[in-house]
Amino acid sequence: MSSERLIYARNDLAQVTIDDHGVKISEQSLWAVDHEVPSSNSLFCCGGQPIPIKTFHDHIPFRNIIYVDPGANDDEVTLTYVYPTSKDSIKLATLEVQVQNYNNNKLSEYILDKAYTNHIIRPSVLVLVNPHGGQGKAVSIYENEIYPILKAARAKVTLEETKYQTHATDIAKELDISKYDIIACCSGDGIPHEVINGFFAREDKGAEAFNKIAVTQLPCGSGNALSLSTHGSNNAGMATFQMLKAKRTKLDLMAVTQGSGPAKKTKLSFLTQCYGIIADSDIGTEHLRWMGPVRFQIGIAQKVFSGAKYPCELYVNFLTKDKREIINHVETHMQLSSSQRDEELPVVTADNLAVTGPDLDQPVPDNWAHISAEITDNLNILYVGKMPYISDSAQFFPAALPNDGSMDMVMTDSKASFMETTSIMLSVEEGTHVHNDKVKHAKVLGYRLIPKVNDRTKHYISVDGEEFPFEALQVEVLPGVLTGLLQDGSYVETCFTR
Numbered sequence: 118m119s120s121e122r123l124i125y126a127r128n129d130l131a132q133v134t135i136d137d138h139g140v141k142i143s144e145q146s147l148w149a150v151d152h153e154v155p156s157s158n159s160l161f162c163c164g165g166q167p168i169p170i171k172t173f174h175d176h177i178p179f180r181n182i183i184y185v186d187p188g189a190n191d192d193e194v195t196l197t198y199v200y201p202t203s204k205d206s207i208k209l210a211t212l213e214v215q216v217q218n219y220n221n222n223k224l225s226e227y228i229l230d231k232a233y234t235n236h237i238i239r240p241s242v243l244v245l246v247n248p249h250g251g252q253g254k255a256v257s258i259y260e261n262e263i264y265p266i267l268k269a270a271r272a273k274v275t276l277e278e279t280k281y282q283t284h285a286t287d288i289a290k291e292l293d294i295s296k297y298d299i300i301a302c303c304s305g306d307g308i309p310h311e312v313i314n315g316f317f318a319r320e321d322k323g324a325e326a327f328n329k330i331a332v333t334q335l336p337c338g339s340g341n342a343l344s345l346s347t348h349g350s351n352n353a354g355m356a357t358f359q360m361l362k363a364k365r366t367k368l369d370l371m372a373v374t375q376g377s378g379p380a381k382k383t384k385l386s387f388l389t390q391c392y393g394i395i396a397d398s399d400i401g402t403e404h405l406r407w408m409g410p411v412r413f414q415i416g417i418a419q420k421v422f423s424g425a426k427y428p429c430e431l432y433v434n435f436l437t438k439d440k441r442e443i444i445n446h447v448e449t450h451m452q453l454s455s456s457q458r459d460e461e462l463p464v465v466t467a468d469n470l471a472v473t474g475p476d477l478d479q480p481v482p483d484n485w486a487h488i489s490a491e492i493t494d495n496l497n498i499l500y501v502g503k504m505p506y507i508s509d510s511a512q513f514f515p516a517a518l519p520n521d522g523s524m525d526m527v528m529t530d531s532k533a534s535f536m537e538t539t540s541i542m543l544s545v546e547e548g549t550h551v552h553n554d555k556v557k558h559a560k561v562l563g564y565r566l567i568p569k570v571n572d573r574t575k576h577y578i579s580v581d582g583e584e585f586p587f588e589a590l591q592v593e594v595l596p597g598v599l600t601g602l603l604q605d606g607s608y609v610e611t612c613f614t615r
Contacts, residue, residue, distance in 0.1 A: 133214060138178055139181070140176070140196065140228075141175065142175050142176070179228070179231040179232045180362055181199050181200060182229075183197055183199060184271050185197070185224075185225040185228045187222045191221055192216050193214065194213075194216055194224055194228075195212070196211065196214060197211050197270075199266070199358055205355055206352055207358055235365075236363060236602070239270070239271045239273065240272050240273070240361070241296060241297050241298045242300075242301050243292070243299070244275065244277070245278075245279060245288065245300065245302050245304065246259050246278045247278075247305070247338065248279070250304040250338040250339075255337035255338070258337045259276075259303045259337065262352075262353040263354065263357045265354075266354060266358055266361070275296075275297070279304075284311075285311035285315060286312070287315065288315060289311070289314075289316050292315075294326045294329045294330055297329075299330065300312055300330055301334070301335050301360065302332070302343075303353075304337050304338045305582070306334070306338065306340045306342050306343055306581055306582050307338070307582060308334075308338075310387065310580075310583060314384055321467050324465045324467050327465045327470075327598050327599055327600060328464055331365055331601060331602050333601060334356075335360065341509075342507045342508065343387070343388065345506035345509055346505050346506045346517075346608050347363070347608065349604065349609035351509045360602055363604055364604070364605060365601075366600070366602070366607075367520050367598070367600060368387070368519045368597070368603075369522060369523075369524075369594050369598070370386065370599050371390070371501075371503060371524060371592050371593070372384075372472045372594075373385070373585070374472060374477065375585070375586055375588055376588075377478040377479075378476070386580050388502060388503060388582070389504075389580070389581060389582070390500075390580050390590070391579040392566055392568065392579075393427040393497050393499050393500075394420040394421065394427070395417070395500055395579075397420060397576055398419075399577075399579055399582065420497070421542070422535060424531050425497055426496065426497060428493060428495075428570060429499070429566055429568050429569050429570075430487075430488075430565075430566075430569065431496075431565070432481045432486065433488060433526065434561060434564065435486060435559055435560070436561055437559050438559075440551070442560075443558065443560055444613070446560055447613050450518050450521045454520070465597070469595065469598050472593065473593065474563055474593045477590075477591055481565055485563070485565070492528065495530040496529075497529055497530055500514075500526075501564065502514040502527075504517055505609070505611045506609070510545075511546065512545065512546060512548035513548075514527070515551060515613045516560070516611070516613045518608070521560075523561060523594060524592070524594055525560060525561075526561045527551065527556060528557040528558075529541060529555060529556055533555040537553075538555075548613070562594055563592060565592075566589065566590055
C-alpha cells in the first residue's frame with residue numbers, strides 16, 4: 118500500500134467547495150465566508166502549488182474519505198481519502214486544508230458524517246490473522262495492504278494470530294464482545310467459519326455476540342468467498358476500504374446437523390455444503406494446495422471425464438418449484454431489502470438459533486420431497502449455498518440473497534454428456550450455468566442428505582470448504598442471525614441482480 122501526500126502552500130490558494138457528493142477542488146482563489154456548518158455549496162480553502170496531472174484530484178467523493186483530522190491548529194483540517202488506481206486497486210492520499218471563518222472541528226464532523234452514512238466512525242476491530250493463509254502470505258498482506266487503511270481511518274485495532282486449527286473458535290467463544298464492533302478475518306473462508314461457530318458455542322448460542330459484532334473477511338486465503346460476495350473484491354486493500362464503508366446487514370446462516378441422540382452435533386455454515394465432484398476435487402486435493410486454484414480445476418476435469426457418480430438419498434423442503442419462481446423471488450426480495458435501515462435490524466435471541474428439524478433417526482416432515490432415484494443414483498454434484506461467489510471465477514449461486522430465509526441448491530447428474538458437463542462448468546464464471554436445462558436449481562428451506570457411495574474412505578463432504586464426517590446430514594436455514602457488512606445492504610451484483 119503506497120501513500121500519496123498532497124500538501125499545499127499558503128500562497129496561490131485553491132478554491133475548495135463542498136457539494137452534495139463530496140469535496141471539489143479548483144485552481145481559483147477564494148476564501149470561505151460561512152461561519153456555520155457548510156451547506157452544499159459553501160467553501161473552504163487550501164494553499165496550492167502546481168500539481169502534476171496524475172495526482173490532482175479535482176473531486177473527492179464523500180465515500181472515498183476515510184478520515185478528517187481537525188489538526189492542532191484551529192484553521193486546518195487534513196482529509197485522508199482513497200482513490201482508484203485500477204478497477205480493483207486503491208491508494209491512500211492526504212490533503213491538508215486551510216480553513217477560513219468557521220470551526221474546523223464542526224467541519225470535520227460534518228464531512229465524517231457524510232463519509233460514514235452507513236457505518237461506525239473509528240470502529241473497534243478485532244483482526245484475526247491466519248499466518249498460514251494465502252500460501253503463507255497473510256501476515257504480509259495484513260501489514261502492507263490492510264493495516265495502513267485501518268490506521269488511516271483511526272480504527273481501534275486489536276491484532277491476534279491464530280495458533281492452531283479451531284483457535285478462532287476458542288477466541289470467539291470466550292471473547293469480551295463489549296470491546297469490539299467488527300471481527301475482521303484476515304484469512305480464507307475457514308476463520309469466519311470458526312468465529313461463527315465460536316459464537317454458537319457460547320452459553321446463549323451466541324445471540325448477544327451475533328447482535329453486537331459484525332463478522333467479515335479481508336481476503337488473505339485461497340478461498341475468499343465472503344469478501345467476494347460482500348465487498349466485491351479479492352484485493353485486501355480494496356476490501357478493507359469497502360468494509361469501513363459497508364452497511365450492517367443481517368445474514369442467514371445454515372444449521373448443519375449430523376448424528377442423533379447423544380452423538381448429535383450441529384455446526385453453523387455461512388457459505389456452502391457440498392457432496393460429489395466438487396467436494397472431492399476440493400478437499401481431496403488438499404495435498405496439492407501449493408498449486409493454487411489449478412488443483413481444483415484438475416480435480417474437476419478428472420472426475421467429469423471419468424463419469425464419477427455419487428449416489429445418495431435426498432429429501433428436500435422446496436421453496437420454489439421452477440426457475441421462473443426463483444427469478445420472481447429474487448426480484449421481490451431485492452425490492453424489500455432496499456428499504457431496510459440499520460436501526461431496523463432485528464434482535465436475535467437464542468430461540469432464533471434453535472434447530473427445529475427432526476433428528477436424523479426420525480422421518481422427515483410430510484411436506485419434504487423425496488428426490489427421485491433416477492436423479493440421486495446418478496448424482497455427480499450437490500452444492501448448496503448462501504452466497505453468490507465461491508471464488509473470483511465462480512458465481513455458483515447467482516440467485517443467493519443475504520436474508521431471504523432460503524438456500525440455493527444446485528444439482529447435476531452423470532447422465533449429462535462430458536461436453537454438456539464441461540459447458541456447464543465453463544459457464545459458472547458468469548453464473549449462467551443455472552439456466553442450463555441439465556442443471557437443477559431451486560430455493561430450499563431444508564434438506565437431508567444420506568450418502569450411498571460404497572467406499573466412504575475416498576470421498577468427502579465439505580461445509581464452508583472444511584471437511585465434515587462422511588455421513589448423513591440435515592440442514593436448515595436460521596434466518597437473519599449473523600450481522601455482516603454489505604455494500605448498501607446487498608450482495609455484490611450477479612447475473613440475477615444486475
